[in-house]
Amino acid sequence: MIVQTFVQTAFQQNTRVVSCSNTGAAICIDPGEPSPDVAGYIRDEGLDLKSIVLTHGHLDHVGGTASIKREFPDAEVLLHAEENDLYTSLPQQPLMMGIQPHQLAALGMDYEDPPAATRFVEHGEVLQVGDLKFEIRHCPGHTLGHIVLAEHDQKTVFTGDCLFNGTIGRTDLPGGSYDRLISSIGEQVMSLSDEFVVMCGHGPDTTVGSERTNNPFLTGLYQLGS
Numbered sequence: 189m190i191v192q193t194f195v196q197t198a199f200q201q202n203t204r205v206v207s208c209s210n211t212g213a214a215i216c217i218d219p220g221e222p223s224p225d226v227a228g229y230i231r232d233e234g235l236d237l238k239s240i241v242l243t244h245g246h247l248d249h250v251g252g253t254a255s256i257k258r259e260f261p262d263a264e265v266l267l268h269a270e271e272n273d274l275y276t277s278l279p280q281q282p283l284m285m286g287i288q289p290h291q292l293a294a295l296g297m298d299y300e301d302p303p304a305a306t307r308f309v310e311h312g313e314v315l316q317v318g319d320l321k322f323e324i325r326h327c328p329g330h331t332l333g334h335i336v337l338a339e340h341d342q343k344t345v346f347t348g349d350c351l352f353n354g355t356i357g358r359t360d361l362p363g364g365s366y367d368r369l370i371s372s373i374g375e376q377v378m379s380l381s382d383e384f385v386v387m388c389g390h391g392p393d394t395t396v397g398s399e400r401t402n403n404p405f406l407t408g409l410y411q412l413g414s
């Protein structure tokens with residue numbers, strides 16, 4: 189497995205191209221913005237982009253979907269059904285953040301309507317990409333339809349905005365719930381073994397073991413829930 193990371197948008201989001209070293213089959217997880225770098229990398233490496241997988245629908249994770257889908261029209265667009273309303277609201281998301289319509293272009297936030305999902309992924313399904321197998325796990329709490337992707341042979345989990353190095357995702361946005369996020373992380377991420385590498389939607393990688401020991405939201409140091 190080869191993971192190439194592109195830090196994108198003002199939110200420093202980690203867009204990833206993940207490919208099978210044996211076959212060149214690849215997925216792009218969370219294309220944050222239109223980027224010649226991502227498309228160029230896929231072409232230069234001769235990768236076969238099978239899918240664009242969206243952990244969730246926030247603009248910094250999906251803003252590049254239309255562009256990459258245009259470059260690679262055969263790639264599927266995959267997300268969880270409960271995330272579709274947020275995903276399709278992409279052009280409105282900056283306005284919900286309080287940005288004024290006349291500011292959108294200057295900020296690079298004048299988003300077009302994103303391409304329709306090819307299909308919706310479900311909790312427990314396995315996405316086969318060459319020799320890689322990504323188990324889809326529904327992990328709500330940051331948003332309603334957030335998913336994480338676990339590759340068990342490679343001991344790697346892509347956690348989007350659920351779990352970060354030393355912290356957790358925001359729960360104050362629409363669809364967010366602190367209690368739901370904490371139980372999702374416990375059931376869907378911390379249930380993996382300690383050596384799993386955690387590749388987060390923002391910031392540096394970590395491991396399940398490190399978070400189990402050090403993350404104050406998981407050790408019980410911060411107990412903000414009911």
Ligand SMILES: [Zn+2]
Nearest residue numbers: 244246330349
């Ligand atoms: Zn988010």
Ligand SMILES: [Zn+2]
Nearest residue numbers: 201248349389
């Ligand atoms: Zn994010």
